[in-house]
Each structure stands twice: as C-alpha cells, then as structure tokens.
Amino acid sequence: MTQYHLLCDEARETLWPDPTGPAPVEARQHFDECLACQRFFTVQQALGRRLERLRKITVPDHLRERVRAAIAAERPAQRRGWWVAAGLAAAATLAIGIGLRGPGGDDLAMPFVAEAARVLTPPATFQSSDASEIESWLQVQVGTEVQLPDIADATLMGGRVVNVAGIRTPAAVYDLRGTPLTYFAVPSAEVAGFSASPGSDLMAASADGFEVMVWGEPNGLRAVAARMPRAEIRTIADECRTKALRGLSF
Ligand SMILES: [Zn+2]
Structure with missing residues (x-):
C-alpha cells in the first residue's frame, strides 16, 4: 500500500483527540494533506459535542450489547478499528445513527x-x-x-x-x-x-x-x-x- 494510507491510522492515533494540538511533523503533514483524516476529525468532534450533551444518559447493558452486535454484523471486520471500540461503550445510542456512515466507511x-x-x-x-x-x-x-x-x-x-x-x-x-x-x-x-x-x-x-x-x-x-x-x-x-x-x- 502507499505510504499515504498506511499513515491514516497512525496519524489519527497520534493526533487524537485534537488534530490542532501539538503533534509530530509527519502526523501534522499527513493531516494537512489527507481529506479522509480531516473528515474523520470533523465527524469525531461533532460526535464529541453530541456526547457531551448526552453524558448523563445511562445506556442499559442489554441495549449496548444489541448495538455492538448490530454494528459488528454490518461493518467490514477489518475496520472495527480502535475508535469504534472506544466509542461503543460510551456512545451506544449515537452509534445506531452513525452505522455505516461512520469514519471507517468514509475511508473506504x-x-x-x-x-x-x-x-x-x-x-x-x-x-x-x-x-x-x-x-x-x-x-x-x-x-x-x-x-x-x-x-x-x-x-x-x-x-x-x-x-x-x-x-x-x-x-x-x-x-x-x-x-x-x-x-x-x-x-x-x-x-x-x-x-x-x-x-x-x-x-x-x-x-x-x-x-x-x-x-x-x-x-x-x-x-x-x-x-x-x-x-x-x-x-x-x-x-x-x-x-x-x-x-x-x-
Ligand atoms: Zn489520512
């Protein structure tokens, strides 16, 4: 694969959660040139703001499990990336709406x-x-x-x-x-x-x-x-x- 795309995951992990914060020059350069990564952070930031408003809502375990199973069944296995796993526990309800339109889908x-x-x-x-x-x-x-x-x-x-x-x-x-x-x-x-x-x-x-x-x-x-x-x-x-x-x- 090209260097460009090998770097997407790395750049995102390095720049997480704020792509404007201090970062190594390679990650910064990648972000500046990579439309997919720019979109990724835009989506993540919007999601973060929505989560902020929803943080007092507790998601019941059975619902969380159902959402996890539904997303696991829909998403290509190789794209169950770290951000999906990390977001799932906290964002079970929001994840329903994101589904395949999430950042993994955009990357592909x-x-x-x-x-x-x-x-x-x-x-x-x-x-x-x-x-x-x-x-x-x-x-x-x-x-x-x-x-x-x-x-x-x-x-x-x-x-x-x-x-x-x-x-x-x-x-x-x-x-x-x-x-x-x-x-x-x-x-x-x-x-x-x-x-x-x-x-x-x-x-x-x-x-x-x-x-x-x-x-x-x-x-x-x-x-x-x-x-x-x-x-x-x-x-x-x-x-x-x-x-x-x-x-x-x-
Ligand atoms: Zn990228």
Whole structure:
C-alpha cells in the first residue's frame, strides 16, 4: 500500500483527540494533506459535542450489547478499528445513527468517490459505448487484461485510468438511466487498508452523496460508485459479482 494510507491510522492515533494540538511533523503533514483524516476529525468532534450533551444518559447493558452486535454484523471486520471500540461503550445510542456512515466507511469510500465524481474528464479518458473497445484501450493503458461487466439497463460511456488511493486503476463509466456510475477494477486486494477476498460480503461505504460497494475478485478489488440509493447500487454490485463468479467477466 502507499505510504499515504498506511499513515491514516497512525496519524489519527497520534493526533487524537485534537488534530490542532501539538503533534509530530509527519502526523501534522499527513493531516494537512489527507481529506479522509480531516473528515474523520470533523465527524469525531461533532460526535464529541453530541456526547457531551448526552453524558448523563445511562445506556442499559442489554441495549449496548444489541448495538455492538448490530454494528459488528454490518461493518467490514477489518475496520472495527480502535475508535469504534472506544466509542461503543460510551456512545451506544449515537452509534445506531452513525452505522455505516461512520469514519471507517468514509475511508473506504473517499478514494472511489473522488474519482467517481469526476466522471469523464481528461486526461486518460476514452469515450465509447463499446465494451470491447474500452477494454482494449484500458489494457493498453494499464498493461493488464480488463473485462467490463454488462450492467442491466446501463450503457457504457467510456473508460478512464484513475488513481484509487495511489493505485493505478482501470475504470469504466456507465450511464444508468441518466445517472453516471463508475466501475473500478483495482489491481490490488487492498485499498486504503481495506481488503476483501473473492466470495466475501460486499463492503458498503458512502461519502459526499455517493454510495460505494466494494468486493473481492481473484485478481483484486472491484467497486461501483454512484449517486443512487444504497439498495440500488447493492443490486448492481451483486449483478457484477455474480457474473464474475460465473467467469463471464471480472
Ligand atoms: Zn489520512
């Protein structure tokens, strides 16, 4: 992984709880350059203020356990980070509202959302509605074979080579009844500290109005990102994944 993302967890622990306090220069520099970490502290500070107002409320043990179980079931296992564990005991009620929209989800979503938001902008853009043309173009750009899924009701708009958390990634943009949707074929099993193996559950994340679904395939992670309801993008991700498992594309 890139140094940038290896440092996120470290920077957060170093800067916790106040990113404006005294800190080693590496952590400070990381924070200044890392949108995900800046967002993380913004969310944490807002949460802290809400907790402050709620501190007299005692959360019954049985509720705390239920929330813990619900979150454990929803969140990707590898992102049950220290902040989630630390926050849980005190913030059981608030955690219900945060759910997958918490900072862990943002970390996974941001690298994809930053690119999905650009849709088809130069450079490294190839406009076509023909899957095999786009696949050939992408293959020349990245040097490995790329196969694009057929997505029901969607037409291809083109291909792009994008930067997903430092990883040069072939991507395709689809038009789904007027909504642009970006498909990412990340040539790595790990992005921003998240990893997934073929056949594992979809990882859901969201940021800036985009919903992102990430899953593992034998040759790396795949993701779809679009501004659409989570249920809808989950269906599309399931469709892409099912085709991949059948060997029709990957
Ligand atoms: Zn960071």
